[in-house]
Amino acid sequence: MLRSTLRGGAAPLVITVLVALAGCGPTFETEVDDAAACAGVRCTAGTCFSNAGQPMCRCGPWEDSAGLVCQVSSFVTPDDYGGSPEEATPLSLLDGPREGRISASTRGQSDRDLFSFEAKAGHTYFFFCEPVSLLRCLPRLLDGSGRQVKSFPLDSRRTAWILTSLPEGTWYVEVSSDGGAAGSYTYQLVDMGLDDFSNGPDSASVREPSEVPFKVTSTFLGDDDVVRVDAVAGHAYRFGCELPSLDSGVTLRLLNSEGRGVDSVEGLGVRNKPQLDLKAAKSGPWFVEVSPKYGQPPMTFDCKLTDLGLDDHGDTPDSATPMTVDVPISVRMHSDKDVDELVFTADALHRYALRQQPAVPVNIQFFDDAGRRLGAIAPNSYLPVLVSGAGAYHLRVTPSGMNGQDVPFELTVVDVAMDDHPTYPSEATPSPLGVPIPVRAQFLSDFDALVFNVDGDGVYAVSCEPECTMSIGANGSRTNSAPQRVRTKNVNANGAASLSLTVLATSFLETHMVTVKKVGTDDFPGSASLAQPLTLPASGNFEAENDVEFFTVTLEAGRTYRVDASPSVGVFFSQPDGLGQTTSGTFVLTPWQTGTYQMSIWLPEGGFPGPWSLDLTPL
Secondary structure, rough: HHHOOOOOHHHHHHHHHHHHHHHHOOOOHHHHHHHHHOOOOEEEEOOOEOOOOOEEEEOHHHHHHHHOOOOOEOOOOOOOOOHHHOEEOOOOOOOOOEEEEOOEEEEOOOOOOEEEEOOOOEEEEEEEEEOOOOOOOOEEEEEEOEEEEEEEEEOOOEEEEEEEEOEEEEEEEEEEHHHHHOOEEEEEEEEEEOOOOOOHHHHOOEEEOOOOOOOEOOOOOOOOOEEEEEEEEEEEEEEEOOOOOOOOEEEEEEEEOOEEEEEEEEEEEOOOOEEEEEEEOOOOOEEEEEEEOOOOOOEEEEEEEEEEEEEOOOOHHHHEOOOOOOOOOOOOOOOOOOOOEEEEEEEOOOEEEEEEEEOOOEEEEEEEOOOOOOEEEEOOOOEEOOOOOOOEEEEEEEEOOOOOOOOOOEEEEEEEOOOOOOOOOOHOOEEEOOOEEEEEEOOOOOEEEEEEEOOEEEEEEEEEEEEEEEEEEEEOOOOOOOOEEEEEEEEEEEOOOOEEEEEEOOOOOEEEEEEEEEEEEEOOOHHHHHHHHHHOOEEEEEEEOOOEEEEEEEEOOOEEEEEEEEEOOOEEOHHHHHHHHEOEEEEEEEOOOOEEEEEEEEEEOOOOOOEEEEEEEOO
């Protein structure tokens, strides 16, 4: 009946249109119950609905944002976990590892297991996904809208991921595999707790300077912790961290108020403590980023922020601190960036020195008032001030880069006055015997000459307290000898009318007391012009190292004589014609002409004053 009724007129056209429209979409089958069509049906993601009585799956905004394909699932083994938020499996922080499975599909579908958890603000989470029969875990972190958020692998095997800097709320972890591969795996979410410091300057916590260290914990490599320092203008600060073990490393980065890096330092192991110094030109925030670079996390660093105090001196010539000559001034290198500028006024014809107490490694540059560099100055040394250079001079003090630069010390510009003694003996006025004479060097190469009137046959004791370096100008074997250290020693005049001493700069800014006094008379003349005939055998005494004994003997031509002298005595024979022979000890002599021979004996180099003997025996 229905067939005939519809055979003619418009009825066949209506039936044809309705049938055609029925295949275009679900909107024309509203009377079909979705629940009935979707009974026992599971979607890979999204929501099941009825299309002409057939189940289909529709993606919502969350699935679209996550980039999912929503299909009726067709897996060999029924899917154990859903792929949409409504079916997400909550992750329990209290449970140990659980097992999941990526199922194989008969239609090339990709199984995706979705898990959810409630993140707490500022907490860091580790998600562990360990393959069992699955080749590899591929987790994704998704936010409440389905947007993928970057996460970081914790290990080289990529079985653990770091979920950090998450706003409070519901978050999702999706687990899938490569190319639709199937297999089982274990999963676990661990809450590593509240991050002790923020990862950036915007929310960085303020630390007050203290001698008590505070702890900075790096949960993973890449966990950057930023500390805020509210610096006070003119103050210097030091931030340093102790590393927990030899196999750990960290980088400290100093950031200015705009968050731009201005300095950095690396530390590796417990023997290399990294530290940064900053000097605040104005009050305001600074930041230090603690970034672990090496080691097994989690790692805890003991860090300390120290206020090195208000800078005690200006950094430029215009802000230099005036120094009063001979008055100490306190100096402290407050940081490795500190510069302390000092200035003093020099008088014409005066010499100056710089004293430091205690000794602290620093660099000191010396400038004149025009800014011309005059050289680097070592502490406890003489300043290169020209004798005619009256005026202002600057000292620029900077750290040496060695440890301990924040130790306070004192600097004193010492006026060593004008030169107290001439440089050359020819310019010296004779000094009195037996009277201590003060001698102090005015500069590093200062020579101080002293001259004393002496008796030609005198023996004199030269003393210098404390011991000093000097050259002694006296007749004899050591005439004008090289500089030597002298505390006290005897010197023979050897016929000279004067004795000269040249004292060299020995000890920095130390005054030496030099005394020359007569202590005896030479037993034999010390000059050839005063030589007397000698009765043999003879004996005598060397009163000083430079003692020389002169006398005459008469010898016959052609006759042989044996000369016996003390082993340590040098002997010289001067013939009437002026020729001579030098020898020592026992030897044989045959003169070629009769006459009076001059004979002298002395101590060779290295000999010591003492007795001598001499005999001349005809053979």
